[in-house]
Amino acid sequence: MFKRLSPPEATNEAVVTFHFDEQTVTARLGDTVAAALLTSGISICRSTPVSNAPRAPYCMMGVCFECLVEVDGNPNVQACQVEVRDGMHVHTQQGARRLTS
Amino acid sequence: MITHDLVILGTGPAGMAAATTALEYGITPVVIDEQPAAGGQIYRALESTPVRDRRILGEDYWSGESLIKGLKDPQIDYRPATTVWQLTRQREIGLLHDDKAEMICARHIILATGAMERPMPIPGWTLPGVMTAGSGQILLKSAGAVPQAPVVLAGCGPLLLLLATQYLRAGVEIAAILDTTPRNRYRAALKHTPGALRNASTLLKGVGLLRELRRAGVRHIKGVSALRAEGSGQLERVLWKQQGDDNWQTLETPTLLLHQGVIPNTQITRAVDCHHEWDEQQLSWRPRLDEWLSTDIPGIAVAGDGGGIVGAKAAAMQGQLAGLGAALALDKLTLANSTERAQPIRKALARDTAIRPFLDVLYRPAKQWRLPDDDTLACRCEEVTGGEIRRMAEMGCRGPNQTKSFTRCGMGPCQGRMCGITVSELLADANQQSVEETGYYRLRPPFKPITLGQLAKAAEEG
Amino acid sequence: MSRRVVVVGAGFHGCSAALRLSNQGYEVTVIDKAYAGRHASGVNAGGVRRLGRHPAEIPLAIAAWERWQNMTSIVGDDCGFRPVGQIKVAENNNDMAILNERERQVQNLGYHHEKLINRDELRKRLPALAGHCPGGLACDGDGFANPYRTVTAWRREAERQGACFREGIEITDIEPKGNGWRLSGGEEHFDADLLVNCAGAWSGELCKWLGEPVPLTAEAPMLMITERLSPFLGTVVGATSRPLSFKQFENGTVLIGGGVCGVVDIARHVAETRLGGLAENADTVVSLFPFMKEARIMRTWAGVEAVMQDHIPVIGLSSQHDNVIHAFGFSAHGYQLGPITGEIVADLAMEREPKLPITPFSIQRFQTPCPE
Incomplete structure (x- = not known):
């Protein structure tokens, strides 16, 4: 679990609001989705398609692919590689993906 | 498809220095960056970091400002947030930006794709709450985020100590540093001090970090010989043993940051099938490079840590060298001219990297930290354990491409990035053959997973 | 009656030949320039298919399909075969x-x-x-299986039957020696009374050396x-x-x-x-x-595959030498046929009439008849 050295509100930095599953999350403009989740008390972003084990961001630099989430309907997005946008919808990924026509 | 003179992948020190050097010789490069802003991992978020107290991240971090300024030259075609999903030996590059795929071609390519942290496959390393020291530092630089509760740092290497001091300066509580450097390593490293002294400033910085931690009274547990992360669904505690003590010791913590050095990220050089060799001193694969840092594929060069770990300063020097190499390859400089200009760079490079043998020996991770035990995951994506890989070896699998077919090890979303080196070393150990003989995954495009829809569209435009 | 056989190529067909020949008491050495299953055999799509076969291949595919049903009893592993249709x-x-x-x-x-x-x-x-x-x-009843697992299972069974596998050796020369052949690769020499060509995409080279060139292209x-x-x-x-x-x-x-x-x-x-x-x-x-x-x-x-001009394999005796057997050129659909290749090769080696019709696969089909 991570906290900010200084909350964005306190430093006059631009703030964005996005949705994570059922939650509304506030983040600093310029944050990656992964950073925004970790600083909002969200520590798990998916479960594996193999054993359903919970996983969370691990390397934060695009190598490990642990932080896969669904962003605005796009599955398998690396949360550590995408910046948050106002109104973004982020969802956890549970197990193998179900594709529908 | 548009053909550019020079395409550079990556904007760490090597990529940025290569771009500005090339520009000096009349080459206008295209610079591709997967990140949203220049700087690579070392100078990450330098222009946007909320950590404005310069003391926290330290002067080495802020020294990246001039390189980033150089990259801003309007003649440089800088493309942030762009993913490379293909590179062919004919130097065609597949790009993905904003979900749109595109193909470009280059006469010369400099890969400056840097390093990644060496995997540290301990029991429980996939639990949420276990991350890498690198990721802790990225969170600090890019989001000003630090662990909420007392954090445990474990492993070895300069980055681990640097992060500890940065946390210290930022007022973050460190529960403990669990140092896995074997005790006899200090003596072994001693004989490399004459070399290290040629780069005394780096050596002194290291000593300074240690002193800073000691003065602050950070609990620094040395000679850690075993480590495990535990918790149900999430990290709750870290357990360790110290050399000479058979008892497990425990610390409750929600955050464990692991680190045991960095290794070249060879995903792209592997995928184009450059010749690679196993570097026994650095315990990692690296592409074979010539004096201009060119690979064995015409027109493809590698600068910086991607060609073997050299550190940020040396990476920038290699960037300059590769920039000169590009000027030579593109007929902007004669061989005599480029050689002359390269000479002082090569000299500085030799001086700066003289400390490497010392660091490589001191922080060489012991076998138990590189070869996961039978019950520990080697491949995080497909959840394949060390034991399964050993069983495959018994069945006759000599290399990682064979175990892949049986276990899917290396075939998950990370495409073998996280388990590649571990599996090579596990199989080499189990088959009692060299890592070189064992080999590595045969990698193929896409370098990052793309959808069938994107692929179909890319071909239309290519 | 132990005769020395060298099989060139440790793909599925080479392993199949090695298994059946060892079974019959031959002293078999399989030589591969890389490792067993490195190319087409180990990395193909894994289709186990009778559907859509060339008419000449249908009887072979049906016989092979019966072997796929009993894979475990043949090599001790089902090779991942799933008859999903x-x-x-x-x-x-x-x-x-x-x-x-x-x-x-x-x-x-x-x-x-x-x-x-x-x-x-x-x-x-x-x-x-x-x-x-x-x-x-x-x-x-058709379906799929796991290619590399299949090659490994067949190779291991061949080894249990006594076949010897030499990997990482590229054959660079073949010359007649006595009534047989001497093959050379690197520093090593291999003497054989009988030569079996299962070299896939690299078979064409062997045929050239043996004086019976074939129209083969390597495709991937x-x-x-x-x-x-x-x-x-x-x-x-x-x-x-x-x-x-x-x-x-x-x-x-x-x-x-x-x-x-x-x-x-x-x-x-x-x-x-x-x-x-x-x-x-x-x-x-x-x-x-x-x-x-x-x-x-x-x-x-x-994976690199040997593709013949007419898209059916070469299976049968050499047209030039009575101590050479060919089984190659499966044209990207040989995986399903692997289990019966060895049986055919063994029949030919023992100078028995093969139980399956192989005349359409003769290498002679590529040789222009001599003008009378």
């Missing part, structure tokens, strides 16, 4: 007419394993398929595999007039292949994938299963 889908009425004609042709030959199915039946079997397909040709059919997806498909799906082979494994990943080729770099012994060609495949997949456009491709690869 295969369906060649018609994308339009023209395709339907082609499939109709095919069914008639096969039945006229006296075989009944391929059956035309209508739109409703197709929908029942492939609920995820796009609605526009009017029908298909189904072959129940490309494959791609997706992330793990929720199950939506049991049967293996092919298309009628476009190259496609499409299947979902139990682990959820979807394998897409079917013949679009990459680039073979014979000097480097590798095949490169061409994303452009794969895009063609992607297009076909998306038109049959529209939701697949969202599926992520994790990996692409290509």
Whole structure:
């Protein structure tokens, strides 16, 4: 679990609001989705398609692919590689993906 | 498809220095960056970091400002947030930006794709709450985020100590540093001090970090010989043993940051099938490079840590060298001219990297930290354990491409990035053959997973 | 009667030959320039298919299919064989007419394993398929298996029977010696009374040395595999007039292949994938299963295959030497036939009439008759 050295509100930095599953999350403009989740008390972003084990961001630099989430309907997005946008919808990924026509 | 003179992948020190050097010789490069802003991992978020107290991240971090300024030259075609999903030996590059795929071609390519942290496959390393020291530092630089509760740092290497001091300066509580450097390593490293002294400033910085931690009274547990992360669904505690003590010791913590050095990220050089060799001193694969840092594929060069770990300063020097190499390859400089200009760079490079043998020996991770035990995951994506890989070896699998077919090890979303080196070393150990003989995954495009829809569209435009 | 046999090539066919010859008491050495299953045998799409075979291959494919049913009793492993059936889908009425004609042709030959199915039946079997397909040709009992696992199982069984495998040795010279042959690779020499050519894409070179050149090209059919997806498909799906082979494994990943080729770099012994060609495949997949456009491709690869001009293999005795047997050129659909190759080779080695009709596969078909 991570906290900010200084909350964005306190430093006059631009703030964005996005949705994570059922939650509304506030983040600093310029944050990656992964950073925004970790600083909002969200520590798990998916479960594996193999054993359903919970996983969370691990390397934060695009190598490990642990932080896969669904962003605005796009599955398998690396949360550590995408910046948050106002109104973004982020969802956890549970197990193998179900594709529908 | 548009053909550019020079395409550079990556904007760490090597990529940025290569771009500005090339520009000096009349080459206008295209610079591709997967990140949203220049700087690579070392100078990450330098222009946007909320950590404005310069003391926290330290002067080495802020020294990246001039390189980033150089990259801003309007003649440089800088493309942030762009993913490379293909590179062919004919130097065609597949790009993905904003979900749109595109193909470009280059006469010369400099890969400056840097390093990644060496995997540290301990029991429980996939639990949420276990991350890498690198990721802790990225969170600090890019989001000003630090662990909420007392954090445990474990492993070895300069980055681990640097992060500890940065946390210290930022007022973050460190529960403990669990140092896995074997005790006899200090003596072994001693004989490399004459070399290290040629780069005394780096050596002194290291000593300074240690002193800073000691003065602050950070609990620094040395000679850690075993480590495990535990918790149900999430990290709750870290357990360790110290050399000479058979008892497990425990610390409750929600955050464990692991680190045991960095290794070249060879995903792209592997995928184009450059010749690679196993570097026994650095315990990692690296592409074979010539004096201009060119690979064995015409027109493809590698600068910086991607060609073997050299550190940020040396990476920038290699960037300059590769920039000169590009000027030579593109007929902007004669061989005599480029050689002359390269000479002082090569000299500085030799001086700066003289400390490497010392660091490589001191922080060489012991076998138990590189070869996961039978019950520990080697491949995080497909959840394949060390034991399964050993069983495959018994069945006759000599290399990682064979175990892949049986276990899917290396075939998950990370495409073998996280388990590649571990599996090579596990199989080499189990088959009692060299890592070189064992080999590595045969990698193929896409370098990052793309959808069938994107692929179909890319071909239309290519 | 122990005679020394050298098998060149440790693909599925080479391992199959080694197993059956060792069984018969021959002293077998298998030589491979890389390792067992490195190319076509180990990295193909894994289709176990009688459906759509060349008429000459049908009896062999049916015999092989019986072996696939008993794989465990032959090599101690089921090789991942799953008899989930295969369906060649018609994308339009023209395709339907082609499939109709095919069914008639096969039945006229006296075989009944391929059956035309209508739109409703197709929908029942492939609920995820796009609605526009009017029908298909189904072959129940066909399916898929795991290629590399298969080669490994056959190789291990051959070793248990006494065959010796020498990997990483590239044969660079063959010369007659006594009544047999001396093969050289690097510093090593191998003497053989009987030579078996199972060298796949590299067989052409051997044939040239043996004085019977063949029209063989090395091709590299490309494959791609997706992330793990929720199950939506049991049967293996092919298309009628476009190259496609499409299947979902139990682990959820979807394998897409079917013949679009990459680039073979014979000097480097590798095949490169061409994303452009794969895009063609992607297009076909998306038109049959529209939701697949969202599926992520994790990996692409290509194996090097020997493709004959007439797209059927060479199986049989050499036309020039009575101590050489060929089994190569399976033209990208040899995997299913692997289990019976060894039996045929063993029959030929023992100078018995093979139980299966192999005349159409004679190497002599490429030799222009001498003008009288």
